[in-house]
Amino acid sequence: MNLSHAIHRGILSLLVGLAVLTTSIAAIAARPFIDVSTLDLVSYLPPPPADDSVQTRAELGELLAIQAMRTPQMVANANADVVQDVWRFTSALPAGLQSRFNAEALLLLGPLFERLRLTKSAVVDPAKKTWMRMRPYVLSSEVTPAVKLEPTTSWPSGHATVASLMAIVLAGMLPEHRTAIFQRAADYAENRVVGGVHYRSDIVAGRTAGALIALDLQRNPEFVVESRLAEDELRKVLGL
DSSP states (O other): OOOHHHHHHHHHHHHHHHHHHHHHHHHTTTSOOOOOTOGGGTTTTTOOOOTTHHHHHHHHHHHHHHHHHHOOOHHHHHHHHSOGGGGGGGGGOHHHHTTOOOOTTTTHHHHHHHHHHHHHHHHHHHHHHHHOOOOOOHHHHTTOOSSOOOOOSSOOHHHHHHHHHHHHHHHHHGGGGGHHHHHHHHHHHHHHTTSSSSSSSHHHHHHHHHHHHHHHHHHHHHHHHHHHHHHHHHHHHHHO
8 A cells, every 4th residue: 555545544534533423422412411300390390470470460560661671782682592502601701712612613512512402401391391381472462572482381491491501511611700601691591581481480490490400410420521521622722
């Protein structure tokens, strides 16, 4: 075998190896870490306020007050935060680090947080189906949503859950930026109220759900290993 053939075969082997690695990462990222069989939120969270309760009426009043004063920028922010991924936290980092916080540079971080999103759905969706709290715009025709409507019910908020969960994990990797990360998560969740698709209490329940999932994941060997590898990658890419 001459040198050119050897080089060609070496390059081909490398490309095949990268393809297998990419496929493996994609396959891992396509499943949650845990589901309702591991963490049943119905056993931990209280039921939502009744549709005809004083609390629900007060929360509808808050939604209508926000609706009356929301600006085009508030609507734009709420629509941007419909997306559920870790890259929505880019603005929580200092300006000098933001350009390095992306899927192309962080090959392990993206799949890890995609698994967190899937985990959120696997845990939250069964609870939503159990409680079946109507969305505010379904209960009251006065509420006009400003964001894309979801096919699920209201309690707890899935976006608030994933914001809380991602913030806890990301802040653990970047403790020097934890304040900004948790503030970003708060804004992320608040935009569900601004958008008119969740009650305030849905957000509170979602934050609790995110914390419960994060706590449970600390006992999950796959999460522990993958999060440590992703943290090493993240800190290296950011130069921390």
